[in-house]
Amino acid sequence: MNLLKTLAAISSMTMLSRVTGLLRDTLIARAFGASAFNDAYIVAFRIPNLFRRLLAEGAFSQAFVPILSEYRGKQGQEASKTLVDHVANTLVWSTLAVTALGIVGAPLLVHLIGSGLQEIDATIWMTRLMFPYISFMSFVAMAGGILNTWRQFKIPAFTPVLLNLSSIVASLFLQSHLEHPIYAMAIAVFVGGVMQVAIQLPALIKIGMLPRLSWNPAAGLGDPGVRRVLRKMGPAVFAVSAAQISLMINTSIASRLVEGSISWLTYADRLMEFPTALLGVALGTILLPGLSKAQADGDPREYSALLDWGLRLTFLLAMPAAVGMATLAEPLIATLFHYGKFSDEAARMSARPLIAYSVGLLGIILVKTLAPAFYARQDIRTPVRIAIGVLIATQLMNWLFVPHIAVAGLALSISLGACINAGFLFTGLRRRGIYHPLPGWPLFLLKLALACAAMGAAAWFSAAQVDWLAMRQHALLRIAALVVVIALCGAVYFGALLAMGFRFRDFKRIAR
Numbered sequence: 001m002n003l004l005k006t007l008a009a010i011s012s013m014t015m016l017s018r019v020t021g022l023l024r025d026t027l028i029a030r031a032f033g034a035s036a037f038n039d040a041y042i043v044a045f046r047i048p049n050l051f052r053r054l055l056a057e058g059a060f061s062q063a064f065v066p067i068l069s070e071y072r073g074k075q076g077q078e079a080s081k082t083l084v085d086h087v088a089n090t091l092v093w094s095t096l097a098v099t100a101l102g103i104v105g106a107p108l109l110v111h112l113i114g115s116g117l118q119e120i121d122a123t124i125w126m127t128r129l130m131f132p133y134i135s136f137m138s139f140v141a142m143a144g145g146i147l148n149t150w151r152q153f154k155i156p157a158f159t160p161v162l163l164n165l166s167s168i169v170a171s172l173f174l175q176s177h178l179e180h181p182i183y184a185m186a187i188a189v190f191v192g193g194v195m196q197v198a199i200q201l202p203a204l205i206k207i208g209m210l211p212r213l214s215w216n217p218a219a220g221l222g223d224p225g226v227r228r229v230l231r232k233m234g235p236a237v238f239a240v241s242a243a244q245i246s247l248m249i250n251t252s253i254a255s256r257l258v259e260g261s262i263s264w265l266t267y268a269d270r271l272m273e274f275p276t277a278l279l280g281v282a283l284g285t286i287l288l289p290g291l292s293k294a295q296a297d298g299d300p301r302e303y304s305a306l307l308d309w310g311l312r313l314t315f316l317l318a319m320p321a322a323v324g325m326a327t328l329a330e331p332l333i334a335t336l337f338h339y340g341k342f343s344d345e346a347a348r349m350s351a352r353p354l355i356a357y358s359v360g361l362l363g364i365i366l367v368k369t370l371a372p373a374f375y376a377r378q379d380i381r382t383p384v385r386i387a388i389g390v391l392i393a394t395q396l397m398n399w400l401f402v403p404h405i406a407v408a409g410l411a412l413s414i415s416l417g418a419c420i421n422a423g424f425l426f427t428g429l430r431r432r433g434i435y436h437p438l439p440g441w442p443l444f445l446l447k448l449a450l451a452c453a454a455m456g457a458a459a460w461f462s463a464a465q466v467d468w469l470a471m472r473q474h475a476l477l478r479i480a481a482l483v484v485v486i487a488l489c490g491a492v493y494f495g496a497l498l499a500m501g502f503r504f505r506d507f508k509r510i511a512r
Contacts, residue, residue: 013157018274020164025270026336027171033341037182039262040119044126045189046251047109048102048133060091062375063232065145067225069292072149081209086220087229088142088211095138102131113248117255126186136193143200146209149289155203162199163192232380246394250410253402260346261407267337268353268411275321276364283310284368291376304436310369315448318365320493323452326358327459334468335482344469353411360415366422373429386424390417451496458492
C-alpha cells in the first residue's frame with residue numbers, strides 16, 4: 001500500500017469534512033453571531049463531546065487498535081471477531097450508562113463548566129438532547145478502529161461529513177421554525193450521530209466484523225483481550241482527559257470574560273482544527289496501524305523509518321500552515337464568518353486567538369504524529385505523565401496571559417502547551433532508542449524555513465492590498481481574493497522548495 005497515496009485519500013475525505021464543517025460554522029455564525037445563545041450551544045455540545053473523547057473516540061482507540069492489530073496478525077480472523085464482539089458489548093453498554101447519568105445530571109454539569117453563561121436553561125436542554133451522541137460516537141470510534149486496522153480508511157474519514165450535513169440542513173431550514181432557533185443545532189447533532197452509526201454498518205459487514213451485541217452488559221468482561229483493552233484505557237483516559245480538561249477550564253474562563261468570548265475562541269479553534277485534521281489526524285490514522293504492525297513483527301528499523309516519514313511530512317506541511325494562519329488570520333475569519341449577525345468586532349476578536357493558535361500549530365500536529373509511536377508499543381503511561389504536566393503548565397500560562405490579552409491568552413496557552421508536549425514526546429522516543437532520525441534533517445529544516453519566510457512575505461504583502469472587513473457585501477469577490485492569495489502563497493512555498501531541490505516522489509512510501 002502506497003502510504004503517501006493513502007494519506008492523500010484520507011486527507012481528501014478529511015478536507016471534505018472540514019469544508020462542510022466550515023460551511024456549517026459559517027451558517028451558524030450568520031444565523032446566531034457571537035451571541036449568548038450561540039455560547040450556550042457551544043458549551044452544551046462540549047459537555048457530551050468531552051465524555052465522547054474520554055470514553056470512546058480518544059482513549060478507546062489508543063487502547064483498542066494496537067491490541068486488535070496484534071490479534072489480527074497473530075491469532076487470525078475468528079479470534080479478532082470474538083474480541084470485537086466482546087469489546088463492542090462492553091463499550092456500548094458502558095456509554096449508555098454514562099448517557100443516562102449525563103441526562104439526569106445535566107444541570108450540575110452545566111453549572112460546573114459554564115456558570116458564567118446567560119442562557120443556562122437553554123444550555124441544559126441542549127445538553128440533555130445531545131448526550132446520546134456519546135453512545136453513537138462510541139460505536140463509530142470502535143468501527144473506525146476496526147476499519148483502519150483492516151486498512152479501510154475512507155469510510156471513517158468521511159463519516160464526520162454527515163454531522164456537518166445535518167447541521168447545515170438544520171441551520172438553513174429547521175431553525176426558523178422553532179421558538180428557540182438555536183435548538184435546531186442540538187437536534188442536528190442527535191440526527192448526525194444516528195447517520196454516522198448507519199454508514200459504518202455496510203463496511204463492517206463487508207469485512208466480516210459487524211459486532212454481535214448481547215443483552216447482558218457483563219458479557220465479554222471475562223475475555224482476556226477485553227481486560228487488556230480496559231487496563232490500557234485507564235491511563236489513556238488520563239492522557240485524553242488532560243487536553244479535554246484544559247479545554248473545559250478554558251471554556252469556563254471564557255464564559256467569565258465579555259459576551260462572545262466563547263464564540264470568538266471557537267471560531268478560531270475551528271480554523272486551527274482544519275490543518276490539524278488534514279495532516280495530524282490523517283497521519284495519526286495511518287501511523288498507528290502501521291507502527292502497531294511493525295511492533296508486533298519485531299521490526300524496529302521499519303518502526304523508526306515509518307515515524308521519520310511521518311515527521312518529515314508533518315514539518316513539510318505544518319510549518320507553512322502555521323505561517324499562513326498567522327499572516328492571514330483576519331482575511332480567513334472575515335471571508336468565512338463575517339456575514340449576517342457576525343459583526344466587524346467579532347471578526348477582529350476571533351482573529352486574535354487564531355494568531356495565537358498559529359504559534360503552536362506545529363506542536364499540536366506533532367503531538368498527533370508522535371503519540372501513536374507510544375500507543376503502538378502499548379505504552380500509554382508515558383504520554384499520560386507528559387499530558388498531566390502540560391495541563392498544569394497550560395493553566396499557569398492562562399494565569400499569566402489572560403489578564404493581558406484576554407481570550408487570545410487561552411489560545412496561546414494551548415499552543416505553547418502543545419509545543420511542550422511534543423518536545424517531551426520526542427525526547428522520550430529518542431532516549432528510549434525507539435526513534436533514530438534518518439540523515440538530512442538539518443538541511444531539510446533550513447530549506448523549509450527559507451521557503452516559509454518567502455511565503456510569509458508574499459502572504460503579508462498580498463493580504464494588505466485588500467480591506468477584508470469592508471467587503472462584507474461582496475462575498476464572492478472576497479472569496480475570490482482569498483483564493484488568489486492562498487494560491488499565491490502555495491505557489492511561492494512549493495516553488496521555492498522545488499528550486500532548492502525538493503522532489504515529492506522522495507516522500508513516497510510503501511507499507512509493508
